[in-house]
Amino acid sequence: MGTHEERGVARQGFDVADAVPVLLDARGRVAGWTRDAQRLLAYAASEAVGRSAAELLSAEDAGRVPELIERCRADGGWAGLLTALRRDGLPVRLMVRITAALDNQGPSRWLALLSELDEAPGWDMSRAVLEQMVAGSPVGIAIVDTDLRYVWSNSALAQYGGGPPTRRLGLRLADIQPGLDAESIEAQMRRVLTTGEPIVGYEHVGHARSAPLRETAHMMSFTRLDDGQGHPMGVYYTVEDITDRHRARQRLALLDRAGEHIGRSLDITRTAQELADVAVPGLADLVTVDLLESVLRGGEPTAGPLRDTGPVPLRRAGHRSATARVPEAVVDIGEVVTYPADSPPIRCLRTASSWREERLDPLGKAWTQHARGGRAAIFLELGLHSVMIVPIRARGVTLGVTTFFRRHRQESFEEDDLNLAEDLVSRAAVCVDNARRYTRERDAALVLQRSLLPHQLPEQDALEVSACYRPADELTGLGGDWYDVIPLSGARVALVVGEVPGHGIDAAAAMGRLRTAVRTLALLDLPPEEVLAHLDDLVARSAREEAVQMGAEEAAIAQSVGSGCVYVIYDPVDGQCTMAAAGHPAPAVVRPDGGVTFVDLPQGAPLGVGGPPFESVELALPADSTLALHTDGLLARGDDWAIDADRDRLRAVLERRADSLDLRCRTVVDALVPDRPHDDVALLMARTRLLGTDQVADWDLPTDPAAVADARKTAARQLSEWGLEEFAFTTELVVSELVTNAIRYATGPIRLRLIRERALICEVFDGGATAPHLRHPRTTDEGGRGLLLVSQFTQRWGTRFVPEGKIIWAEQSLTDPSP
Numbered sequence: 085m086g087t088h089e090e091r092g093v094a095r096q097g098f099d100v101a102d103a104v105p106v107l108l109d110a111r112g113r114v115a116g117w118t119r120d121a122q123r124l125l126a127y128a129a130s131e132a133v134g135r136s137a138a139e140l141l142s143a144e145d146a147g148r149v150p151e152l153i154e155r156c157r158a159d160g161g162w163a164g165l166l167t168a169l170r171r172d173g174l175p176v177r178l179m180v181r182i183t184a185a186l187d188n189q190g191p192s193r194w195l196a197l198l199s200e201l202d203e204a205p206g207w208d209m210s211r212a213v214l215e216q217m218v219a220g221s222p223v224g225i226a227i228v229d230t231d232l233r234y235v236w237s238n239s240a241l242a243q244y245g246g247g248p249p250t251r252r253l254g255l256r257l258a259d260i261q262p263g264l265d266a267e268s269i270e271a272q273m274r275r276v277l278t279t280g281e282p283i284v285g286y287e288h289v290g291h292a293r294s295a296p297l298r299e300t301a302h303m304m305s306f307t308r309l310d311d312g313q314g315h316p317m318g319v320y321y322t323v324e325d326i327t328d329r330h331r332a333r334q335r336l337a338l339l340d341r342a343g344e345h346i347g348r349s350l351d352i353t354r355t356a357q358e359l360a361d362v363a364v365p366g367l368a369d370l371v372t373v374d375l376l377e378s379v380l381r382g383g384e385p386t387a388g389p390l391r392d393t394g395p396v397p398l399r400r401a402g403h404r405s406a407t408a409r410v411p412e413a414v415v416d417i418g419e420v421v422t423y424p425a426d427s428p429p430i431r432c433l434r435t436a437s438s439w440r441e442e443r444l445d446p447l448g449k450a451w452t453q454h455a456r457g458g459r460a461a462i463f464l465e466l467g468l469h470s471v472m473i474v475p476i477r478a479r480g481v482t483l484g485v486t487t488f489f490r491r492h493r494q495e496s497f498e499e500d501d502l503n504l505a506e507d508l509v510s511r512a513a514v515c516v517d518n519a520r521r522y523t524r525e526r527d528a529a530l531v532l533q534r535s536l537l538p539h540q541l542p543e544q545d546a547l548e549v550s551a552c553y554r555p556a557d558e559l560t561g562l563g564g565d566w567y568d569v570i571p572l573s574g575a576r577v578a579l580v581v582g583e584v585p586g587h588g589i590d591a592a593a594a595m596g597r598l599r600t601a602v603r604t605l606a607l608l609d610l611p612p613e614e615v616l617a618h619l620d621d622l623v624a625r626s627a628r629e630e631a632v633q634m635g636a637e638e639a640a641i642a643q644s645v646g647s648g649c650v651y652v653i654y655d656p657v658d659g660q661c662t663m664a665a666a667g668h669p670a671p672a673v674v675r676p677d678g679g680v681t682f683v684d685l686p687q688g689a690p691l692g693v694g695g696p697p698f699e700s701v702e703l704a705l706p707a708d709s710t711l712a713l714h715t716d717g718l719l720a721r722g723d724d725w726a727i728d729a730d731r732d733r734l735r736a737v738l739e740r741r742a743d744s745l746d747l748r749c750r751t752v753v754d755a756l757v758p759d760r761p762h763d764d765v766a767l768l769m770a771r772t773r774l775l776g777t778d779q780v781a782d783w784d785l786p787t788d789p790a791a792v793a794d795a796r797k798t799a800a801r802q803l804s805e806w807g808l809e810e811f812a813f814t815t816e817l818v819v820s821e822l823v824t825n826a827i828r829y830a831t832g833p834i835r836l837r838l839i840r841e842r843a844l845i846c847e848v849f850d851g852g853a854t855a856p857h858l859r860h861p862r863t864t865d866e867g868g869r870g871l872l873l874v875s876q877f878t879q880r881w882g883t884r885f886v887p888e889g890k891i892i893w894a895e896q897s898l899t900d901p902s903p
Contacts, residue, residue, distance in 0.1 A: 103181070103197040105310070112137045112153050115193060118314050119280070124198060126171035137196075142167040142175060156182050156194060168198075176200060224323035227309065230277060230316055232256050232270055244302065244323055265290050272306055273319045280316070282307040289330065299495065301330030335504050338366045342508050347515030350522040352380055353417065356402035359486065359512040364404040367504060368488035370468065373402035374421045374429070375476070375484035379516070382524030385481050396430055398423070398484065406492055415452060427451040429485050432473045436482050438506055439473045442496035470496040474509040478517035486512075528589060536596040541569045545841045546577040546656035548771040550749040554757055556587060556717075556764045564591035564647075565715045565764035566599050570606045573884055573893045575656055575775065575841045578606045581713040581768050582649035583668070594644045598623075598691075602651070609884030612651040612664035613698040616688060619649065620666065623692030645692035650685075650713055656775045657839065659707070664700040666691050669719070672731075672738060673703075674710035680735040707774045710745070712738060717763035718756055745771055775841065778806075782837035787827050795823045795836055799846070806840050811896055814877045815846060818894045821874055822848040825856055825892070832889060843879070843895040851889040 104124050107116025113136050117129040125132075125140065138146040145166045156162050161183040168176045179199040224241035228234055234252040242248050246260035258266035265288070272283050283306045289299060306321045346358045356373040363371045377397040378385050400415040415421050423429045429451055432439050446464035463469070470490040476483045486509050490497060541549050549569050564584025572578055580602050584594045601622055605615045623644045648668035654661045663671065663683065667690030670683045683703065689695030705711070712734075719730035737755045742748035749769045757765050781802050785791045796816040803812050819836065825848075826834045832851020839845040856871055874881050874894050881894040 103199050106196045106198060108137055108182075108194040108196055110193065112149055112194075114140075116313060118310055120310075121198070124200060125168055125176065131171075140168050142169055152182070153194075156184065160184050225320070226252070226323075227318055227320050228256075228273065229318040232273055232319070235318065241323060244325070269304070272304070273321070276306045276308045276319055277316050280308050280310075287326070287330070299331075299493075300325065300327045302326060331500070334366065335500070338362070338504065339507060339511075341366070342511055346508075346512050347518070350519045350526075352382075352516060352519040352523060353401050355512065355515045355519050356484075357404070357417070358402070358515075359508065360402040360404035363488060363505070363508060365406045365493075367501065367508070368472075369406040369491035369493060370489040371402075371404050372400065372415075372487045373476070373484065374398040374487075375401040375516070376482075379483045379520050382520055382522075382527055385483060396423070396433060398433075401484070421452060423451050428471075428473055429487060432475050433482060433485050436475050436477055438475065438502060440497055440499075440502045441471050442498075444469055444471055467491045469494075472497050472502050472505050474502075474505050476509055476513045476516060478510075478513040481517070483513060483516055483520070525589065532589060532592045532596070536592065536599060537566060538568060542571050543842065544569075544571050544575075544577055545775070546575055546654055546773060547579075548745055548773065549579075550745040550769050552749045552753045552765075552767045554753055554761060554765045556761055564595035565717065565766040566595045567713070567766045567768040568599055568602065569768070569770075570603055572606065572653065573609055573880070573882055573895070574845060574847060574891070575839050575843075577654050577656075577770075579652040579654065579711065579713055579768060579770055580606075580649065581668070581715060581766055582647060583715045583717075583764070583766070584644060585646045594647070597626075598644060598647060598649070602649070607882075609882065611700060612653060612662055613700040615651050616649065616664050616666045616691070616698040620689075620691050620694075620698075623647065624694065627692055645690075647691040648716070649691060652711065652713065654705070654711075654770070654772065656773055656841075657780055659705050659772065659774050660702060661705050661711070661772075662700050662702045664688065664698050666698060667693075669714060669716055671714075672712040672734060673705070674712065674738050676706055676708040678739055678741070680738045682731060705772045707772055709772045710738075710748075711770045711772070712752070713768045713770075715764065715766045717761055717765040718753070718767055745769055775839065779840045780837065782835055785823060785834040785836055787834060789824070789827055791834075792820055792823050792827070795819050799836070799838060802838055803844075808840070808844060808898075811844055814896060815844065817877060818846050818874050819848075821871065822846065822892050822894070825871075826850040826852070829854075829856070830889070840898070842899050843897050845893060845895050847891050847893045849886075849889060849891045853885075853890065855883040855885075855890065856892060 104120040105116075105118055106114065106121050109115040113134060114132050117127070117132040121132070122128060127140070132140070136149070138149040141149070145168075148166075152162055161181070163179075163181040166178050166180050168178050170176055177200065181197040183195050183197075184193075221238060222240055224238065224244055226234060226237035226241050233254055233256055234249075237249045237252050239249065241252075245264070246252055246257075252260055256266070257264065257269060269288060272286055276283055283304075286304045286306070287301060288304060289301045303324045303326045304321055306319055309317045309320050311317050342359075342362045345362055347355055348358065349355065352375070356375060360371040360373050375398065376385050377399055380399055380401065398421040400417055400419050400421050402417065403415075428439050428441075444463045446462065446469070448463050450461045450463060450466060450468075468489045468491050472488040474486050474488070476486055486505070488497070488501075488505055537553065538551070541551065547569075551567050551569075553565065553567070564586065566580075566582050566584075568578075568580040570578040570580065580599075582595070582598060582602070584591045584598065586594075598619065601619060602615065605618050610618070627645050646667070648666060650663060650665040650668040650671060652661060652663040652671065663685060665685050666688045668687075670685035670687075673681050673683060675681070683701065685701055686699040688698040714734075719734060733756060734752075737752050740748075740751065742751055749767055752769075753765060753767055783795070783798055785795055796819055799815050799819045800812045803809060803815055808815075815838075823834065823836065830850035830852030833849075835849040837845075837847040837849070839847070871881070877896075878894040879897050881892070883890055883892050885891075
């Protein structure tokens, strides 16, 4: 047999891709064993070589071996079905094709090609049938040698470029398809030649020469072909077009990405930007999102299509470009976008219908009137060649338009692209509309809450005060945290921090009701535990009234029930601080030396839920101590085991020095709270001051009516020492009336005290338990005008009760004295 015939016989072994070659000698003994044969029958080469082929077959087929050898010698080969036995004794059904192979210097040998069949019917597969299968397959099939040059291919491979099989022979992939990324494909072939491990399901994405503007995807598989000695002869590979599947997978991935990334916040502009970010570069090279101005303000746009006349105010809410910037085409976020009345964006906005243009007129002017140097750019200058415009609609309302451009990618937008764009925009539209509705409600709640929070902390000399409030993240909404600073009688000051459960306008309104109630109770000069007791009764009674008005189901959401509050009273005369809490974190105290402690404050139940009576604690604070009152949003909410860790974090921040109390307050919040917390945070910090001995004077008085005159003279002398002689007449009048009332109606010791702060305060203490009442005497009455005169000549007056009795007080402003 000639050399050409030998090659022809050798190549017959590669008609079936999964055939396992085995070399037999002239007597039917195994002369060559491959790794594939070892995987098929589990015999190692050392165990198989030298054995008779009959030893590897079932008993029935082993007896046919001599006959088959004779037929091969007579016919030059044989094909049929045989049953082999694996090393473990399990039968394996095989399709076997035996062909003659001649060595140049030796006896005749036989090449047996083995293919495993699963329950195959007993028929012989002829060479002609195999050739029809491979040549007629719709899958592209090719064989390259070890130099990666084509030695064979079927006709189906021509559909992927490179010409018919005859043109490929002897050439490499880069020679016949120069526009293809041949390097990556040939790298897979070399890997298979080196390792012998097949590569299945390799996806190659690129642009075919037959469709240079359209991205295509192919699925390829590579298998090494070995000769009888196990040496690599080449690579057998298949190609299948999966472009449609690839594009569908890309669309699904883009929609999944949109669902994951669009609408992560309730900020309108951020949501619009997320839409643009998702679409570039997966769908377009440039995306702009323009919204109606009313939408950005949280307003309600007009339902249905817009009118055909009149300007349409739009603002750029988001954009993304595949390049750093498209000159003259990108309007900055927040800027007004002006489109001509007859431009496609305005038409889509008015008609609420999408529009697609496969090829833009290169000389056409860009629609955005954002020209440079007085000349509008044309699409050719901007490099934009294909466009889609999709209106942003949600719940029957048009909110704006989204424009998609292609610049770098040469293929035009197709109908499938428009469908994908509409899906993306429809998802984003719901998120934008939710953000718009939320913006409207949140702005209203913020206005309400900020109107209820102190705009400016009152001026007083007892404490240096600073407050910081940070509203909740937009995903959870506005909360009901609040704080207040309330000047009391006797130069004392009340500090309040509270929190209403829930979020939104209801929480803000409930907070306003509680703050008003606290201020009213504070003016009664009640101790902290009594203030909380009255608040608790008020909240519980309101909840019961709501239960009657709204029904049990809605009453369950009564906003004030479960509120927390801490109420602190500080007296700058002696540095005494009294406080009580209802379901609220205890304050921290920063000592003058910088050390931080937490007040051991009994925790009462939250307001409105019932429980034991509230308890208060009293402690003495030296000057320059700092009280830190906060809501629980300042620290992470957690189990009891985390309380110590949260306090350690707060302690570490409070120990830091700062140039001012305002800076210290902001530093604490910035260190412990993110920019957009999940809960509102309120922090109120107060640095204590003590009134000097030159600001307070007090005297014990006898219960003798003659002591009234002495008290007047004593008060006048004290005012003279303070340089307040102009207040002497009024002060003597107040002292006379208050001391006289104490001597006449009260029991026990009497004490007079004058305090010079922002106001001149006159206090008279007695052991009585009844409060005096202001009377309006008739003209003929000889008495009863004392308190009426006090109320007319002073700015404020009142009574507060102490454990030993009561104090009647009156104030005259030193900063703004009234006539």
